[in-house]
Amino acid sequence: xxxxxxxGTNGVLLRERQARLLRESGVQGVSLSLDSTDASRHDTxxxxxxxxxxxxxxxxxxxxxxxxxxxxxxxxxxxxxEIPDMIDLARELGATVLNLFFLVRCxxxxxxxxxxxxxxxxxxxxxxxxxxxxxxxxxxLLVRAKCAPQFRRIVWEMDPTSPLLQAYAExxxxxxxxxxxxxxxxxxxxS
Numbered sequence: 164x165x166x167x168x169x170x171g172t173n174g175v176l177l178r179e180r181q182a183r184l185l186r187e188s189g190v191q192g193v194s195l196s197l198d199s200t201d202a203s204r205h206d207t208x209x210x211x212x213x214x215x216x217x218x219x220x221x222x223x224x225x226x227x228x229x230x231x232x233x234x235x236x237x238x239x240x241x242x243x244x245e246i247p248d249m250i251d252l253a254r255e256l257g258a259t260v261l262n263l264f265f266l267v268r269c270x271x272x273x274x275x276x277x278x279x280x281x282x283x284x285x286x287x288x289x290x291x292x293x294x295x296x297x298x299x300x301x302x303x304l305l306v307r308a309k310c311a312p313q314f315r316r317i318v319w320e321m322d323p324t325s326p327l328l329q330a331y332a333e334x335x336x337x338x339x340x341x342x343x344x345x346x347x348x349x350x351x352x353x354s
Contacts, residue, residue, distance in 0.1 A: 167191050171235070171344075173214055174221025182228040192231040192259070195221050200248045204241070222256040233260035240278045243286055250293065254304045261304060263290070265311040287314045291321055 170185060171194040185193065195218050199205040202215035209215075218234075225232040234253045238246070246263065253261040266277050278286075290308050308314040318327045339353030346352065 169194055169233075172196075172221070173209065173211070173218060175211065175214055175217030177217075177221040177224055179224055179228065182224045182230055186228055186230050190230070192233065193221070193225050194233045194235055194262075195225075196237070197234045197249075197252075198237050199242050200245050200252050208237075208239075208241075219256065222258070226257050231259045232257075233262055234258045235262045235264055237272075238263050238265050238278070238286070239275055240282075243278055243282055246286060246289070250304065250306060253306075258304060261306045262309050263307065263311075264309045267310050283311065283313065284317070287311060287317045288321070290314070291318045291325075291327065294327055 168190050169192045170190055174193075174195045177193070182193075196209070197205065197215070197218045198208050199215070205215040205218075206212050222232055222234075234249075234256070236242070236246075236249055249263075250261060265283070266272055266275060268275060268277055287308060290306065291314070294306055315328065315331045318325050318331070342354065344352045344354060
């Protein structure tokens with residue numbers, strides 16, 4: 164029906180057969196959760212031993228099958244310092260996109276500690292500088308700040324003519340307008 168279909172997974176159970184079936188079914192890409200450049204920190208956060216290695220293995224499987232993949236990093240107070248290294252790792256693994264999802268304290272994340280406002284400013288300013296005039300691309304990798312509407316303000320303050328302003332033109336959360344999720348059970352949610 165003209166939708167872009169992407170499968171979101173932690174990658175642990177993704178194998179060659181599933182990747183081939185995804186591609187043959189018309190799936191355009193895979194989104195893999197990777198929250199740290201350090202395996203033990205990622206595994207602790209995800210509460211799953213071997214999750215980091217599973218995600219990295221899934222990137223290799225996707226590349227071999229010709230499936231584009233993005234990496235999704237949940238940014239919290241414990242991993243903000245890893246963002247520059249995560250950009251390098253995403254590029255090294257062959258990701259087309261690195262989505263940095265800033266914590267929305269709800270659901271399983273309700274009890275997590277959010278980062279301070281000054282840290283948001285520092286990180287988002289860094290991301291705006293890294294992305295620069297490339298409208299979000301850094302050496303072929305698209306890096307995006309998600310769930311951080313203040314990013315657009317920071318970009319505008321740095322350069323009111325920046326092409327990044329157009330890249331983030333929707334301004335608000337895309338849930339239900341440009342994005343929806345289909346659960347493993349077949350339900351549809353806006354985010």
